[in-house]
Amino acid sequence: MNSRRVLIILLCMLSLALVSCGSKNSGGGNAKIRVVNVIPDAAAISLQLNTDTALVNALPFQGLTQYLSTGSGSREFKVSANGGTTFAIDTTLSVGANNYSYIVYAPVASAQGLLVLETGFTTPNSGTFNFRVINAAAGIGAVDVYLTAAGADLNSTSPTVSNVGVGVISTVVTVNTGSYELRLAATGTKDVIYDTGVQAFTNNQASYQAVIFTKGSSRLPNVALLNVDDAGTGRVIDNLLAEFKVLNASQVASPLNVLVDNNIVLSNIPFAGISNYVTTSAGSHSFAVQATATPGANLLTLAATLASATDTSLAFSGPAGALVPLVLNDNNLPPPAGRARVRFVNVSPGLGPLDVYVNFSKQFSGLAGNSGSSYIEVTADATIGTSFEFDFNIAGTTSVALKLPSIAIIAGHTYSIYVVGAPATPQGVVAKDD
Numbered sequence: 001m002n003s004r005r006v007l008i009i010l011l012c013m014l015s016l017a018l019v020s021c022g023s024k025n026s027g028g029g030n031a032k033i034r035v036v037n038v039i040p041d042a043a044a045i046s047l048q049l050n051t052d053t054a055l056v057n058a059l060p061f062q063g064l065t066q067y068l069s070t071g072s073g074s075r076e077f078k079v080s081a082n083g084g085t086t087f088a089i090d091t092t093l094s095v096g097a098n099n100y101s102y103i104v105y106a107p108v109a110s111a112q113g114l115l116v117l118e119t120g121f122t123t124p125n126s127g128t129f130n131f132r133v134i135n136a137a138a139g140i141g142a143v144d145v146y147l148t149a150a151g152a153d154l155n156s157t158s159p160t161v162s163n164v165g166v167g168v169i170s171t172v173v174t175v176n177t178g179s180y181e182l183r184l185a186a187t188g189t190k191d192v193i194y195d196t197g198v199q200a201f202t203n204n205q206a207s208y209q210a211v212i213f214t215k216g217s218s219r220l221p222n223v224a225l226l227n228v229d230d231a232g233t234g235r236v237i238d239n240l241l242a243e244f245k246v247l248n249a250s251q252v253a254s255p256l257n258v259l260v261d262n263n264i265v266l267s268n269i270p271f272a273g274i275s276n277y278v279t280t281s282a283g284s285h286s287f288a289v290q291a292t293a294t295p296g297a298n299l300l301t302l303a304a305t306l307a308s309a310t311d312t313s314l315a316f317s318g319p320a321g322a323l324v325p326l327v328l329n330d331n332n333l334p335p336p337a338g339r340a341r342v343r344f345v346n347v348s349p350g351l352g353p354l355d356v357y358v359n360f361s362k363q364f365s366g367l368a369g370n371s372g373s374s375y376i377e378v379t380a381d382a383t384i385g386t387s388f389e390f391d392f393n394i395a396g397t398t399s400v401a402l403k404l405p406s407i408a409i410i411a412g413h414t415y416s417i418y419v420v421g422a423p424a425t426p427q428g429v430v431a432k433d434d
Contacts, residue, residue: 029097031075032067033060034118034232036103036224038136038213039088039111040333042081045104049075056108061213063223064225067232072096074404077115081108089113101226105136105213108338110140116169118228121207124174130228131205133161133170136219139140139164139334140434142187146212147180150198154183154190163187164212177202180239184212184221193220194309196237203227215309218332218414218434219243219277222309242282242306249347249420253292256316256416260285268292272420274431282308289316289323311433313416318372319346324349328372332414332434340380341414344390345372351423353395359388366395376416382411390428392419404428 010195037045037059038183044063047056048174072095079089088111098119106112116134121217124130144159146152164170180201184194194212207228212221220241226234248256248269255273258266266275287302300323306312310331318324326347335341344356346367348373356364356373364373380386385408392402404420407430409415418429 009284013403023288029072030069030095031095032069032099032232034067034099034101034226034234035065036101036211036226036234037061037063038105038211038222038224039081039104039108040214040216041107042088042104042111044082045088046080047078047102047104053169057109062222062224062236064226064234065232066238067099070095077102077113079104079111080155081111087100099228099232100213100312101209101232103134103136103211107333107336110334112136112167114167116209118209118232120311121172121228124205124207126204127206128174128176129201130158130172131175131201131202132209133164134209134211135164135166135168135170135211138166139218139332140193140212140214140221142168143184143193143212144187144189145220146185147169147175147201148183150179150181151182154185154192157271159185172216173209174234175201178202182210182223184223186219191261193233193241194223194371195240196223197223199237214333215307216333217243217309217311217328220279220309220311221427237383238282239309241279242308242310242312243279244306244314245277245311245433247313247315247347247418247420247431248272249315249418249429250299250323251317251319251349251422252291252299252323252392253320254291256299257290257292257295258314259288259290262286262288272416272427272429274429277311280306282306282310287314287325291320300325301307302327313431313433315345315347315418318349319419321390324368324370326372328416330414330433331375335377335414336411337379338379338382338411340409340411341375341377342409343373343375343416344392345416345418346370348401348421348423348426351394351426354401354419355393355395357389357391357393360391372416378409380409380411384408385410390417392426402426402428404430409423 145161209226211224289300313328315326353366390404
């Protein structure tokens with residue numbers, strides 16, 4: 001065999017080897033994947049494809065990567081959360097030599113992944129841009145999306161994109177380039193649940209995707225704006241809104257008024273009364289509490305910061321001369337199927353620490369005064385609810401301070417159970433927070 005023939009055989013073998021390597025993941029070139037973590041109770045996630053080295057490690061909540069190159073073909077997407085050794089998501093998806101966003105969303109216990117193809121957008125006409133919406137806001141429901149001039153009246157404005165349900169990718173619409181206020185409303189209403197102020201959409205013939213997600217509110221979402229470009233850039237645009245509710249657990253004889261930044265927002269809250277959530281601007285606020293009987297005389301002032309797109313509960317307890325606030329961060333994410341979420345709050349001044357029992361089983365020991373417990377989950381019926389007994393004993397004893405029998409808890413909801421009132425006559429307040 002002459003040397004030339006040997007060389008030809010070797011070159012053929014090398015060519016076959018290269019083809020084999022190139023087709024390890026079904027060939028056709030590499031996929032490029034941008035990863036978006038909007039799992040609200042996952043401080044960080046990692047993504048591994050097949051048995052490869054992790055494509056993403058410790059991506060924080062609201063974190064966005066740019067496009068990352070990986071093999072194409074049938075790939076097993078395995079997502080772990082919060083450093084866990086098991087996978088919150090483990091599914092096989094097919095990817096080609098295209099650009100994608102992989103959006104992981106919903107609470108860890110019911111986490112979902114949405115693979116969004118971003119190759120193939122039709123180039124819009126000059127002076128316009130492409131826009132579509134991806135709803136990954138578990139628990140928020142369907143939304144209408146508006147791009148309007150600043151401050152435009154939504155009552156006389158049609159949605160730019162309408163009725164986008166959870167897990168749905170809208171059709172692409174074409175919009176003239178310019179500066180727009182981006183707002184969201186629950187579908188069929190003009191009740192604004194997201195507002196970002198004016199944003200520039202001035203890149204001629206660009207394509208944008210608005211990913212809607214939740215941080216834990218049952219009503220207010222947040223938005224990540226993804227650019228469909230060569231690099232896969234994007235950013236989170238925080239909601240300018242937050243919401244709060246108020247419980248009057250005080251011993252003030254008169255109902256209470258609550259002022260926010262010197263404006264009366266809630267009026268005539270009776271003892272053991274709890275308001276609905278009130279929407280306000282996110283950020284730092286000055287709260288003042290006054291007795292309805294003595295308007296203008298502050299019983300308490302409180303500086304509190306309401307984080308963007310979150311729910312907060314404020315409880316005020318104690319006598320008129322020594323009113324005490326408690327600020328609680330509410331978790332109104334949807335519980336797993338067939339479960340409800342419950343926490344307990346001790347705002348009975350002077351009662352002391354409490355042991356908390358659910359159906360006679362101790363769940364918390366020594367719940368201090370003016371404090372709230374963490375959340376627990378209970379199994380409940382989703383239609384008519386399930387009856388529970390909640391007992392509160394003086395900590396470390398069998399002395400019952402308060403019994404709450406036959407309390408109906410409905411699956412799919414979040415509850416706060418408050419102990420309020422004087423130590424000699426405490427009573428319970430059951431609030432369905434979501």
